[in-house]
Amino acid sequence: MGSLGSFIVPLIIASIVLAGLFKKQNVFDVFLQGAKEGIPITVSIVPPLIGLMTAIAMLNASGAFTMLAQALSPLWSLLHMPGDVVPLAIMRSISGSGSLSLYQNILQKNGPDSFIGRVASVLQGSSETTFYTIAVYFGSVGISKTRHTLPAALAADFTGLVMSVLTVSLFLK
Template sequence: MNYIILAIIPIIVGAVTIYGILKGVKVYECFVEGAKDGISICIRIFPYLLAMLVGVGVFRASGILGYFTALIAPVVKLIGLPSEIVPLIFIKPLSGSGAMGVFTDILKQYGADSIIGIIASIIMGTTETIFYTLTVYYGAVGIKKIRHTLWSAIIADITAIIMAVNLARILLG
C-alpha cells in the first residue's frame, strides 16, 4: 500500500500523458505553453502578494495586533470565544503562514488538548486565507471587482469560528 501512496503522483502524470498521446494531443508542447502561462501569472500577481505579506509583517511586528486584541477582548468573551484566539482570527484571512505562526504560539503556550488549542485547531482547519485567495485567484485572471465574494467569505469564516467554539465546548463537555 505504501508503494501505491508514494507512486500516486507519477501514476497520475503517466496516465494523463498516455491519455493525451492516445487522443493525439502534443503533450510536451501543451506542458510548455502551460508553464509559460504560469510564469506570466506569477509575474502579474507578485506585487499584490508582496504588498499583502509586507502588510501582515508590519501589522504583527508593530504590536498593533496586541492592542487590538486587548480592545476587543470584552466583546469576544460575550460569545464565549477566548481572547487568546483573536490574533489567529485576524491573521488567518490575510496570511496562511502568519496564521501558522500564531497557531504554533497558541499551541506552545496553551497545549493542543486545551479548549484554546482545540478551538484554534478547528479554526485553522475551517477558515480560509480570504484576502490571499482573492488576490491570487482574482489577480491571476484580472478581476478587479470582487462583488459579493468578500462578504460571503467573511460570513463563512464567522460561521466557522462560532461553530469552532461550540464544537470544542461539546467535545470537552
C-alpha cells in the same frame, strides 16, 4: 496506506503522459504551451501578493494585531473565545503561514488536547485565508472591485470562529 501515498503523484503524471500518447499528442509540447500560458498569470499575481505581504508585515510590526485583539476583547469574551486563540482568529483571514505559526505556538503552549488547542485546530481547519485568496484570484484576472466578496468572506470566517468554539464546547470538551 502510507506506501500508496508515495505512488499517487507519479501515477497521476504517468496516466496523463499515457493519455497524451494514446491521443497521439506531443506531451512535452503541450506541457511547454501550458507553462507559457501560466507565466503571464504568475506575473499578474505577484503585485497583489507583494502588497499583501508588505501590509501584513507592517501591521504585525506596528502592533496593530495586538491592539485589534484588545479592542475586540468584549466580543471575544461574549463568545467565550479563549484569549490565546484571538490572534489566530485575526491572522487566519490574512495569512496562512502567519496563522500556522500562531497555531503551532498555541499547540506547544497548551497542548493539542486542551480546550484552547482543540478550538484552534477546528478554527485552523474550517476557515480560509480570505485576503490572500481574494488577492490571488481577483488579482490574477484583473478584478479590482470585490463588491460583496470581502464582507461575505469575512462573515464566513466569523461564522467559522463562532462554530469552532461552539463545536468544541458541545462535542469535545
